[in-house]
Amino acid sequence: xxxxxxxxxxxxxxxxxxxxxxxxxxxxxxxxxxxxxxxxxxxxxxxxxxxxxxxxxxxxxxxxxxxxxxxxxxxxxxxxxxxxxxxxxxxxxxxxxxxxxxxxxxxxxxxxxxxxxxxxxxxxxxxxxxxxxxxxxxxxxxxxxxxxxxxxxxxxxxxxxxxxxxxxxxxxxxxxxxxxxxxxxxxxxxxxxxxxxxxxxxxxxxxxxxxxxxxxxxxxxxxxxxxxxxxxxxxxxxxxxxxxxxxxxxxxxxxxxxxxxxxxxxxxxxxxxxxxxxxxxxxxxxxxxxxxxxxxxxxxxxxxxxxxxxxxxxxxxxxxxxxxxxxxxxxxxxxxxxxxxxxxxxxxxxxxxxxxxxxxxxxxxxxxxxxxxxxxxxxxxxxxxxxxxxxxxxxxxxxxxxxxxxxxxxxxxxxxxxxxxxxxxx
Numbered sequence: 001x002x003x004x005x006x007x008x009x010x011x012x013x014x015x016x017x018x019x020x021x022x023x024x025x026x027x028x029x030x031x032x033x034x035x036x037x038x039x040x041x042x043x044x045x046x047x048x049x050x051x052x053x054x055x056x057x058x059x060x061x062x063x064x065x066x067x068x069x070x071x072x073x074x075x076x077x078x079x080x081x082x083x084x085x086x087x088x089x090x091x092x093x094x095x096x097x098x099x100x101x102x103x104x105x106x107x108x109x110x111x112x113x114x115x116x117x118x119x120x121x122x123x124x125x126x127x128x129x130x131x132x133x134x135x136x137x138x139x140x141x142x143x144x145x146x147x148x149x150x151x152x153x154x155x156x157x158x159x160x161x162x163x164x165x166x167x168x169x170x171x172x173x174x175x176x177x178x179x180x181x182x183x184x185x186x187x188x189x190x191x192x193x194x195x196x197x198x199x200x201x202x203x204x205x206x207x208x209x210x211x212x213x214x215x216x217x218x219x220x221x222x223x224x225x226x227x228x229x230x231x232x233x234x235x236x237x238x239x240x241x242x243x244x245x246x247x248x249x250x251x252x253x254x255x256x257x258x259x260x261x262x263x264x265x266x267x268x269x270x271x272x273x274x275x276x277x278x279x280x281x282x283x284x285x286x287x288x289x290x291x292x293x294x295x296x297x298x299x300x301x302x303x304x305x306x307x308x309x310x311x312x313x314x315x316x317x318x319x320x321x322x323x324x325x326x327x328x329x330x331x332x333x334x335x336x337x338x339x340x341x342x343x344x345x346x347x348x349x350x351x352x353x354x355x356x357x358x359x360x361x362x363x364x365x366x367x368x369x370x371x372x373x374x375x376x377x378x379x380x381x382x383x384x385x386x387x388x389x390x391x392x393x394x395x396x397x398x399x400x401x402x403x404x405x406x407x408x409x410x411x412x413x414x415x416x417x418x419x420x421x422x423x424x425x426x
Contacts, residue, residue: 054138056147062219063125063132065144069118072145073111073247080104103255110243110259114152117240121227128226151198151220153244153398158200159228159265162401169395171201173413174318174347177387178208186210187274189315192339194282195322199225199269205318206275213314215278215285222279229271238263251405260402283335287313313341321350321397321411323369328361330372337376337418346378346416349393351409366412378416388415 054061081104084095095101126132157163181189186209193202194215202214216222227233234240241261252258271277278285289312317336326332336346354363364372370380381388393411
């Protein structure tokens, strides 16, 4: 290479392009000590296999998010320490005197304690889905860390004594209605609970004697539920401990409350003949079969009862804080109608917190939702009193009872029935 060629390389962007990635890696390691070798490897992983995208709630993304919980939390803590370091010397001294640096150290220690539960979820996931160990690593981010933390908070909401009051507010109208069914008939009745989260409501319905199917799209939730259902992972009441609010410094009255320990589960759930879990999209669920008679075409407005066939479908579909999570609520309500047997009942309780940013195809008011349900074919309960009457339920969702802030929903409870026969003219 001649001197002129060397001078051209030095003066061009080629040298900058070579050294810039190295400089970024050095700075990243300096400012984020938890920056792992796998992070560096992933930066240079250009194969199409490593670029494959997984849905936000997929099994693979949930597994790697739980796997990387400790690293993601350490990265966040490192940023918090860096922010604290930008204070003036005077203000840093004040922070030291009131114990803020010890508070950050406590967050580190508490995160390690939470990791015990998270690692248990990861270990069980690998045991039940062995192919995960051969899956390419997914680069998770702060949003994935948030989903892990949300699932951990659901342990409190669904399966701890601390969450009992919150559960009672929203479970009671549903349980009261289902309790009206004769106990001797419940075993032959099928109940579907879509968007079941960590499954407490579905499990409670199964304890009433109904043949209950819990359905959930998010593997962040179902991997956590599997952790509870496993005879290996969860063996007794209050077998596990979490500090579920430790990462949320806002609205806290004291550090004692912030870092408090909550034990779970308050009861030990298990799969049974009348309690099963179906993972995946609610819209993919098919009409359940009954006996050995011929399967009908499907109970929609477009199909009358076929002669000589046995009515099939769910007797009850219970949607709790569910329909507003749909990006297409009209399709969701239609599918609820389709899955119900003729004469079946839809029980709903929840708010209408639509996904923003024009992601939801429609964002309906309560009046619009109810009118759409009627147009689809539902007969809505109209009585003023009794367990099927409409009511507004003020409630929280994964709230911290000790916090200085409360987020109160005015959730709506209603009951709709699918006609025994297709109405004329529909």
